[in-house]
Amino acid sequence: MDFMKLTELMGDLEEEAVLEMMNEVMADGGSQVSEAMRACQEGMNIVGDRFEAQEYFVSDLIFAGSLMSEAMDIIRPALLKKSEGNYGKMILCTVEGDLHDIGKNIVKSMLEASGFTVIDLGIDVKPEAILQTAKDEGIKIIALSGVLTLAINAMKKTVKAFKDSDIADDVKIIIGGAPVSAEVAQIVGADAWAINPNDTIKICKAWASA
């Protein structure tokens, strides 16, 4: 499989050819599904670069979003490693001001397949709403997603809301998404950070088992 070609086709928003390649990836049961996901994500970076260069417009971003979702739907069954465990409930959402949810939805599917019951609060979620749900449902693990640079500030606000609350000692918060790094995690005050959904699963499982 030529993954550079897949990245290129994704960047060019060639829907038919992209979906054909995704189906090819699944032909052997999906042994190269992680490589395919990475290639698609790199294609989204090309879309982003062209948007910044004003070669693409918001309508292209919208189309890219639905193409990425369609592509992920094809490989999703192979992406999910079923686990027998039951790790309880956790919250996942995209933070306030950010409407991007494709990455969040991938992380959600993978967490669910790993044995978590994910309460998905959706996109553009205010800190108060996350805190209230955590209190109402007795949640101890919160995963925050963000793709925009401004999501960093919203994550910081969310972590602060928890730190200032009476459940501060009971809750662990992990942040993830494109702008997240060790440095960002420190600024935000999160307990952990990840870009790779598999790392997220490992961290959340360790927290749930503690």
Ligand code: B12
């Ligand atoms: C598709 C897209 C959209 C779609 C989103 C559709 C949807 N349902 O999500 C729409 C059209 C809505 C959109 C809107 C906008 N977008 Co946009 N968008 C994109 C694009 C092209 C792809 C995003 C994507 O889905 N990537 C694929 C997914 C799979 O990757 P991911 O989100 O990073 O997720 C992975 C990891 O990060 C991680 N992960 C994700 N979440 C989590 C959570 C946890 C806990 C963990 C551990 C891991 C994790 O796992 C995932 C799988 O590996 C990006 C370009 C890019 N480089 O990504 C721009 C991009 C993010 N958008 C951008 C911009 C500017 C906008 C707009 C402001 C445009 C405008 N003028 O209106 C608006 C903002 C709306 C808002 N308030 O949020 C900029 C952001 C710049 C910045 N640094 O802030 C980008 C980078 C493009 C660019 N280069 O300019 N966008």
